[in-house]
Each structure stands twice: as structure tokens, then as C-alpha cells.
Amino acid sequence: MSDSNKTKPTGQLRDVLLTMLDVACPCRFPRFVYLVGFNFQDYKTGPVCCGDTEELVHGSYYGPTAFLDKISQRRVSDSTHSDYKCKICGTAWEFVFTDYSISMYRTYLRLHSQALSNIGADVVLPFPVAAGFMGFKQNDIETCAKNFKQSSVDECIAYLTQKK
Numbered sequence: 001m002s003d004s005n006k007t008k009p010t011g012q013l014r015d016v017l018l019t020m021l022d023v024a025c026p027c028r029f030p031r032f033v034y035l036v037g038f039n040f041q042d043y044k045t046g047p048v049c050c051g052d053t054e055e056l057v058h059g060s061y062y063g064p065t066a067f068l069d070k071i072s073q074r075r076v077s078d079s080t081h082s083d084y085k086c087k088i089c090g091t092a093w094e095f096v097f098t099d100y101s102i103s104m105y106r107t108y109l110r111l112h113s114q115a116l117s118n119i120g121a122d123v124v125l126p127f128p129v130a131a132g133f134m135g136f137k138q139n140d141i142e143t144c145a146k147n148f149k150q151s152s153v154d155e156c157i158a159y160l161t162q163k164k
């Protein structure tokens with residue numbers, strides 16, 4: 001691929017995928033794994049979604065930044081669970097999609113088994129997010145947001161792509 005055919009940065013959060021894919025695969029960046037894995041159920045609240053998580057999950061399997069291939073899909077109660085596999089390192093991921101209303105859904109990606117060692121830096125809290133959180137109840141949003149801080153897209157990109 002010549003330079004002119006390369007996917008150009010867009011100034012959006014999903015550019016982190018381009019930066020990571022230049023070096024290795026996103027599976028090897030713990031901060032990325034943490035953010036795409038955000039699940040309000042871990043915080044024992046009602047439905048809350050993180051806009052940053054949604055953008056990066058979407059870019060992981062769709063469009064020019066996609067690095068995951070779908071292997072299978074099934075329904076589990078109200079959610080759709082899909083098995084994905086990294087095209088680069090072969091790591092297995094689980095994708096979960098749940099719809100709560102016309103305007104509210106959430107997705108997350110959970111890393112099952114890691115094939116290669118980390119090259120990204122470890123998670124340091126509070127974790128920067130640009131789009132932030134939405135949900136039905138303010139209390140739930142505040143509970144989920146406690147490990148996170150509002151930041152610019154540039155700060156989020158720098159944090160997510162930092163190496164060890």
C-alpha cells in the first residue's frame with residue numbers, strides 16, 4: 001500500500017485505531033481494552049453507555065480501522081453476543097450489544113485470551129474520555145463516570161496510544 005492510499009486521520013477518537021494498527025494490534029494496548037470493555041453492569045447501575053466506548057467498538061469491526069472478524073453470533077436474553085477474532089494476532093473477543101430504547105443502546109468488547117504481550121502502557125485512573133456518558137438516571141451516570149475524567153479528543157488519543 002502506498003502512502004497516498006493509506007487511511008487518513010480524521011481528528012476523531014477512532015484515529016487511535018490507525019495509530020495502534022501502524023505498530024501492532026489494539027489487543028496489546030491495555031487502555032484500549034479497558035475502554036472498549038466499559039460495561040455499566042460492572043458498576044451495578046441501570047443502563048449507561050459511554051460514547052467513547054461506542055465509537056471505538058464500532059471502529060474495531062467496521063470500516064477502514066476494522067481489525068476484528070465475526071466468527072459467530074447468538075442471542076442471550078435481551079442481548080446479542082458475537083464472537084470475534086483479531087485478524088492480526090488471533091485473539092478471541094466477545095462483542096455484546098443491548099438495546100434499551102430507540103435512543104439508547106450500548107455495546108462492549110471483552111478480550112477473552114491474549115495471544116501476545118502488551119506494548120501499550122497500563123491503565124492509570126482517572127481515565128480520560130471525550131464523548132462521556134449517557135443514561136436514564138443521573139445517579140447511574142455519576143457512578144459509572146467515577147473512574148473517568150472529561151478530556152479533549154487529543155488528550156484521549158495521546159493517553160490511549162501511549163506505549164510502555
Ligand SMILES: [Zn+2]
Pocket residue numbers: 025026027028086087088089090091
Ligand atoms: Zn490482536
